[in-house]
Amino acid sequence: MDWDKLRIFHAVADAGSLTHAGDTLHLSQSAVSRQIRALEEALGTTLFHRHARGLILTEQGELLFDATSSMARKLDSASARMRDSAEHVLGELKVTTTVGFGTLWLAPRLVKLYDKFPDLKIDLMLEERVLDLPMREADVAIRMKEPSQSDLIRRRLLNIRMRLYATQTYLDHAGIPESMADLTKHRLICQKIDQPQVAAGARLIQDIMAQEITSTLTVNNYFGVLQGVLANVGIGVLPDYLTADHPELVRVLPDIDSAEVPVFLAYPEELRQTRRVAAFRDFVLEEIQAYRRMQSEGATR
Numbered sequence: 001m002d003w004d005k006l007r008i009f010h011a012v013a014d015a016g017s018l019t020h021a022g023d024t025l026h027l028s029q030s031a032v033s034r035q036i037r038a039l040e041e042a043l044g045t046t047l048f049h050r051h052a053r054g055l056i057l058t059e060q061g062e063l064l065f066d067a068t069s070s071m072a073r074k075l076d077s078a079s080a081r082m083r084d085s086a087e088h089v090l091g092e093l094k095v096t097t098t099v100g101f102g103t104l105w106l107a108p109r110l111v112k113l114y115d116k117f118p119d120l121k122i123d124l125m126l127e128e129r130v131l132d133l134p135m136r137e138a139d140v141a142i143r144m145k146e147p148s149q150s151d152l153i154r155r156r157l158l159n160i161r162m163r164l165y166a167t168q169t170y171l172d173h174a175g176i177p178e179s180m181a182d183l184t185k186h187r188l189i190c191q192k193i194d195q196p197q198v199a200a201g202a203r204l205i206q207d208i209m210a211q212e213i214t215s216t217l218t219v220n221n222y223f224g225v226l227q228g229v230l231a232n233v234g235i236g237v238l239p240d241y242l243t244a245d246h247p248e249l250v251r252v253l254p255d256i257d258s259a260e261v262p263v264f265l266a267y268p269e270e271l272r273q274t275r276r277v278a279a280f281r282d283f284v285l286e287e288i289q290a291y292r293r294m295q296s297e298g299a300t301r
Helices: 003-015 018-025 029-043 059-083 099-116 168-174 180-185 199-209 222-230 240-244 275-300
Strands: 048-051 054-057 091-097 120-126 140-143 152-160 162-167 187-190 215-218 235-239 249-257 261-268
Touching: 003 018, 003 029, 003 054, 003 059, 018 029, 054 059, 091 099, 091 275, 099 120, 099 140, 099 222, 099 235, 099 240, 099 275, 120 275, 140 275, 152 240, 152 275, 162 168, 162 199, 162 222, 162 240, 168 249, 180 199, 180 249, 187 199, 187 222, 199 235, 222 235, 235 240, 240 249, 240 275, 261 275
Parallel strands: 091 120, 091 140, 187 215, 187 235
Antiparallel strands: 048 054, 140 261, 152 261, 162 235, 162 249
16 A cells, blocks of 8 residues: 555545645645545545535545554654654653643743753643543643543642632731631632532532622632632632642631542553653652642641
8 A cells, every 4th residue: 555645645534625635745636636536546445525615534534544543643653752862852742731730830840841851842731621642632641530541651640639728918808717607708719610620629619609608709710710819809719739839828717628639640651762751751740749848848837
């Protein structure tokens, strides 16, 4: 089977258009069309249904696209390994994590990784949707639950809890609540229960809202909740990992918190030997150890 024709077929199937595939491959539409027809003739089957709005894969086309997609992933992995060397880490690394953890914990620490590996290119994708690592939507993920795919290397980093925090300035002005019922006298800053977030956090918010809180500020991510708390707007529901970087936060109602939320780092088995992935993994583990030391020192004071 002609590898060049397979490459062109993969580009067309991925784009769903001869024109768009031609732009990607720097070929004319007619040249791409000829290669697809030649491949179909060689295989004795039709690979695309053609209509005015574009191309749709036939059943046989889907089978071939699955095969070329697997080949493309393996070639990308091999290329990454060849670019990496024992002395030098470079190239793009696609990292995905939640908006909260990515903006509040990970991004502020990345300067240390860049100091060590200045040629690294990190594509940080912050979203609550879980990206498919085996399909290479991302190279590495940090998630608030254990990944379900079996062909991933995973490592539990830490456990976090959602807790109530405010600033001392706010508490001096509004008073310190002594019980859950006292929260009715305060403004609560949190995410809405039906917004994407860790389930343990949503349950804690639901319990607090049952107290018939009259004044609230809801934000669709923890970064916004934190900004509201730091601006003395009210008492916020926030992950406890924030206290490492924001010692000005005062914990409110220390007996109240969420269930534990596990934080996992995961990446595909095929990227185990990739230097960029190893460098990022080691960096995160070092930062987690430093975070734990800071927590321990704070607990003994």
